[in-house]
Amino acid sequence: MTGGLEGYDAVAEANAQKSVLAIHWSRICERLKAEVGEVEYRTWLRQITVGPVEEDEITLYLPTRFLRDWVRGQYGDRLGTLWNAEVPAIRRVELQVARPGSASATPPADGAAAPATVAREEAAPRAAAPAPVAEEPRQAEVRSDLAAPLDPRFTFDTFVVGKPNEFAYACARRVAERPSSPGFNPLFLYGGVGLGKTHLMHAIGAELLREGRVSVAYMSAEKFMYRFIAAIRSQSTMEFKEQLRSVDVLMIDDLQFLIGKDNTQEEFFHTFNALVDAGRQIVVSADKSPSDLSGLEDRLRTRLGCGMVADIHATTFELRISILEAKASASGVVVPAKVLEFLAHKITSNVRELEGALNRLIAHANLFGRPVTLEATQDVLHDILKAHDRRVTIEEIQRKVAEHWNIRLTDMSSARRARAVARPRQVAMYLAKQLTSRSLPEIGRKFGNRDHTTVMHAVTRVTELMEQDPAFAEDVELLRRMLES
Numbered sequence: 001m002t003g004g005l006e007g008y009d010a011v012a013e014a015n016a017q018k019s020v021l022a023i024h025w026s027r028i029c030e031r032l033k034a035e036v037g038e039v040e041y042r043t044w045l046r047q048i049t050v051g052p053v054e055e056d057e058i059t060l061y062l063p064t065r066f067l068r069d070w071v072r073g074q075y076g077d078r079l080g081t082l083w084n085a086e087v088p089a090i091r092r093v094e095l096q097v098a099r100p101g102s103a104s105a106t107p108p109a110d111g112a113a114a115p116a117t118v119a120r121e122e123a124a125p126r127a128a129a130p131a132p133v134a135e136e137p138r139q140a141e142v143r144s145d146l147a148a149p150l151d152p153r154f155t156f157d158t159f160v161v162g163k164p165n166e167f168a169y170a171c172a173r174r175v176a177e178r179p180s181s182p183g184f185n186p187l188f189l190y191g192g193v194g195l196g197k198t199h200l201m202h203a204i205g206a207e208l209l210r211e212g213r214v215s216v217a218y219m220s221a222e223k224f225m226y227r228f229i230a231a232i233r234s235q236s237t238m239e240f241k242e243q244l245r246s247v248d249v250l251m252i253d254d255l256q257f258l259i260g261k262d263n264t265q266e267e268f269f270h271t272f273n274a275l276v277d278a279g280r281q282i283v284v285s286a287d288k289s290p291s292d293l294s295g296l297e298d299r300l301r302t303r304l305g306c307g308m309v310a311d312i313h314a315t316t317f318e319l320r321i322s323i324l325e326a327k328a329s330a331s332g333v334v335v336p337a338k339v340l341e342f343l344a345h346k347i348t349s350n351v352r353e354l355e356g357a358l359n360r361l362i363a364h365a366n367l368f369g370r371p372v373t374l375e376a377t378q379d380v381l382h383d384i385l386k387a388h389d390r391r392v393t394i395e396e397i398q399r400k401v402a403e404h405w406n407i408r409l410t411d412m413s414s415a416r417r418a419r420a421v422a423r424p425r426q427v428a429m430y431l432a433k434q435l436t437s438r439s440l441p442e443i444g445r446k447f448g449n450r451d452h453t454t455v456m457h458a459v460t461r462v463t464e465l466m467e468q469d470p471a472f473a474e475d476v477e478l479l480r481r482m483l484e485s
Contacts, residue, residue, distance in 0.1 A: 017053070025050045028082045035078075044071055044299070049098065056091040058083060061098040064273040068097050097277075148219045150209070154202035160326050162319030165196055168310040172200040172283075176207035179214060179249055179281035184308045186272070186282040190289050191312030194352030197285040201251050204283060214248035214281075221257040225264040241267075245274045251283040255304075259295030269300050276303075315351060320344035323351060324358055333362045335372045338478050342374060345400075345482045346385060357381050374474075374481060392435045392483045394428075394446045401428040404479060413448035426458035427476055433459050435483055 033041045047067060051059035060079065062068040071079075072095045080093045156176070161169050168189055175187050189197045205216045219227070231240035244250065250271070258265050275282055286293060289311065290304040315323075321344045328335040335358070347354045364380045365372050378385060398412040405424040412425055425447065432443045433455065440452035447455070466473035 021050050021053070021058075024083075024086045028079075028086055031082055032075075032078075036075075045075065051096070053090065056089060057094055058087075058090050058092075059094045059096055061096055063098050063270075064277045065097055067273065068095050071095060148223060150202045150205045150218060152206070154199045155206050156203045158326075159196065159199055159203060160319065160323045162316060162322060164313035164315055164319055165191075168196070168200060168312045171308050171310045172204050175281060175283060176204045179208065180279050184281075185276060186284055186304060186307040188290060188304050188307065188309045189283070189285040189312065190287060190309070192287060192314060192349070194350035194354075195312045195315065196351060197312060198253055201253055201283055201285055205249070205251060208249055215246070216249045216251070217244065217247040218251040218253070220253045221255045221268075224252055224268065225258065225261060228264055228267050241271065244271050245278070247275075247280065249281045249283065250275055253285050255284050255286040255296075256288065256293060259293065262297070265297055265300055269297070269303070272300075272303055282307075314349065317344055317348075320348070320351070320354060323354065327355055327358050328362070331358075331362045333365050333372065335361065336374075338474060339372055339374060339377050342377060342478060342481055353384070357384055374477065378481060394432045394436060394438060394443065397431045397435065397483060398428050398446075400479060400483060401425075401431065404475070413446075415448065426462050427479070429455050429458035430462035430476070431480060431483065434480065 029041070029045070032045055036045070044067065047063055048071070049061045051061050053059075062071060076093065076095065079095075080091075083090045083093055156169075156173065159165075159169060168191075171184065171187055172189070174181060175184055179185075189200060191197055201218060205218050208214050208216050227240060228237075231237045252268070258268065272282060284304060289309060290296075290301045293301060293304075296304075321340060324335075324340045324343060328340065339361070343354060343357055347357055361372055361377060361380055364370070364376070370376060399409060401424050402409045402412060405420075407421055407424055411421045412428060414421070416422070429443060429447060432438060432446070433440070436443075438446075440455045444450040444452050444455045462476065466476055
């Protein structure tokens with residue numbers, strides 16, 4: 001009986017010590033809030049839990065290694081000072097990552113437990129439920145239930161590489177070959193709409209699943225938010241967290257969608273930390289770099305920028321031609337080079353729109369059995385081309401013609417009379433007369449202060465050559481359509 005009383009006294013003493021520590025910690029937290037501010041406290045310090053005191057050292061727990069290291073570096077000395085002022089016997093503070101299943105820690109002063117710790121502690125009441133299925137089937141369920149399907153068309157083999165996207169492509173390849181490589185976790189891809197971010201993410205997922213080595217979950221940020229809200233409504237947030245945090249690779253597309261959605265950002269932040277700390281790979285895409293995503297919490301932007309950040313630049317003319325050539329070749333429809341060049345010149349901002357335009361041309365050719373021509377292209381794509389309508393300037397005409405015939409722009413106004421220079425100059429004058437409202441003297445002044453009769457001669461000469469030489473006429477017509485549409 002005595003032993004039983006001694007055991008009871010020991011438990012009572014331990015509980016009393018916890019209560020006293022909780023009171024001290026509550027006072028320290030109030031001082032920290034006053035010093036660093038509510039936002040800073042909530043971001044970094046609220047998740048601390050108080051552990052045991054051994055001799056002159058107290059242990060404080062944090063849910064992840066990242067938070068532990070950050071707090072140690074930024075607030076470690078201050079925590080030691082505050083604890084010593086509150087309890088003089090405590091001279092040192094030890095910061096550790098919360099141990100799985102630990103139940104000895106005192107909750108945070110404001111009652112908010114760290115999400116990672118909650119995930120462990122709340123698992124116990126669910127023990128009476130039916131036992132979960134084996135790990136591998138559960139991972140397969142994560143892929144089918146949480147993740148959006150991967151598009152089989154988006155692979156590394158179908159991704160056309162050029163200078164604007166070669167770095168992002170190389171980073172994506174590296175992650176697909178060796179997930180969680182140092183320096184590549186997280187991988188953050190950013191760029192404008194329709195430049196290939198989603199294609200690369202699907203390619204990473206396809207490659208990893210093809211190898212069969214890891215479990216992959218891909219979803220848009222919007223779907224992440226809706227899944228999170230649904231989990232809250234159905235009171236299954238723990239299941240949602242456990243599913244996401246069990247995957248080997250998590251890919252979130254269009255992260256900018258989370259701007260202004262604070263609760264979802266916080267959940268993503270903790271999921272992010274849990275996965276990275278567990279050595280899992282994260283791939284994220286957005287339309288801007290982490291530092292430019294105003295509206296995301298600072299702590300999240302900091303974490304997103306700590307891995308590999310790869311941007312995808314706007315496409316060049318050469319890359320657009322390569323993309324169109326690959327797409328046309330795969331379709332089996334003959335698309336003349338002049339048409340591809342025309343499209344590459346006209347649709348410059350969006351690869352998705354560029355491919356969509358070619359798809360429409362190919363479908364039109366297949367449905368009506370007609371060849372693809374420049375005339376048909378302008379007719380079929382009139383709505384797309386109309387969206388790119390703008391006023392043509394003489395300077396733009398000179399630049400396009402100089403690029404087409406590979407001469408210097410200064411040759412347009414020079415005194416050189418060599419045919420290799422004179423002929424393109426005449427074409428530029430002809431197009432200036434056709435596409436602008438400028439008078440002949442005004443056009444002449446733009447070409448090195450030439451007389452209006454020189455412009456008249458150029459227009460007449462180009463008209464004659466177009467009637468005599470179909471190839472020359474096609475070149476001039478191509479330039480006109482590029483400038484006009």
